[in-house]
Amino acid sequence: MTDTNNPVRHLLGLSGGKDSAALAIYLRDKVPEMEYFFADTGAELPETLAFVDLMADYLGKKIIRLNAGRDFDYYLKLNGNFLPTARSRWCTVSLKLKPFEQFVGDDPVISYVAIRADETHRTGYISTKPNITAVYPFKEDGLIKEDIVRILEESGIGLPKYYEWRSRSGCYFCFYQQKIEWIGLYENHPEYFEKARAFELFHKNEGRDHTWSQSESLDEMLARKDDIKAKFQAMNKGEKSKNLMDAVINDEDEDDGDEGCLICFK
Numbered sequence: 001m002t003d004t005n006n007p008v009r010h011l012l013g014l015s016g017g018k019d020s021a022a023l024a025i026y027l028r029d030k031v032p033e034m035e036y037f038f039a040d041t042g043a044e045l046p047e048t049l050a051f052v053d054l055m056a057d058y059l060g061k062k063i064i065r066l067n068a069g070r071d072f073d074y075y076l077k078l079n080g081n082f083l084p085t086a087r088s089r090w091c092t093v094s095l096k097l098k099p100f101e102q103f104v105g106d107d108p109v110i111s112y113v114a115i116r117a118d119e120t121h122r123t124g125y126i127s128t129k130p131n132i133t134a135v136y137p138f139k140e141d142g143l144i145k146e147d148i149v150r151i152l153e154e155s156g157i158g159l160p161k162y163y164e165w166r167s168r169s170g171c172y173f174c175f176y177q178q179k180i181e182w183i184g185l186y187e188n189h190p191e192y193f194e195k196a197r198a199f200e201l202f203h204k205n206e207g208r209d210h211t212w213s214q215s216e217s218l219d220e221m222l223a224r225k226d227d228i229k230a231k232f233q234a235m236n237k238g239e240k241s242k243n244l245m246d247a248v249i250n251d252e253d254e255d256d257g258d259e260g261c262l263i264c265f266k
């Protein structure tokens with residue numbers, strides 16, 4: 001029985017990525033009481049923020065901006081200045097998951113998750129909070145990647161612009177980036193590349209070898225810029241993919257099998 005004093009809330013988190021955007025479009029008329037939110041880390045790309053704004057216009061509703069109240073630098077200090085890694089992903093917990101759980105509070109909530117029917121390996125972030133129930137409309141209705149691209153195209157929204165040089169949404173310094181994406185960051189947003197580089201230089205000055213990419217520093221990567229670009233082109237030679245936008249559509253580069261970061265990238 002529904003508690004009229006505490007009615008069930010319907011929540012959909014936009015990550016700035018294509019799947020959550022397509023899910024919002026898909027459900028717009030099916031769940032009119034939907035509350036949309038975006039957990040802003042304060043380190044988002046301008047393209048991501050513009051895409052979220054575009055979605056707000058399309059949906060005709062406010063997209064609530066969640067933030068952790070403190071920025072990345074604060075949590076970095078709290079974590080002993082250690083940059084987050086895939087194994088120690090304190091950034092997702094502090095900047096995405098906790099703000100989400102605070103937003104939910106103790107209300108009974110249905111959380112709409114944008115995992116597709118062709119992503120059998122993924123389960124997504126399931127909160128341990130007993131008042132949150134996750135549902136998977138794309139899985140339930142059998143929608144796969146081609147359907148998601150079609151939904152975005154038919155709505156007129158299209159794919160986010162950053163897909164031209166980057167395969168995911170998320171922080172500009174995200175350690176999940178491929179090397180070609182770091183080069184894309186350098187070429188499209190040199191000021192952000194420089195900020196990411198400054199984190200590495202801080203560690204270097206402290207006598208530590210701590211880098212965003214596990215295998216090399218951003219300086220080393222930059223020195224190999226042409227090589228990295230040539231390798232990316234060679235890998236895609238003769239294939240449909242010419243840039244990351246095509247790679248995303250053709251399912252070559254996007255998935256990392258990491259369910260905890262769906263909240264950042266989906």
Ligand code: SF4
Nearest residue numbers: 091092170171174264
């Ligand atoms: S986008 Fe990357 S760096 Fe940002 S919170 Fe998610 S995992 Fe961490």
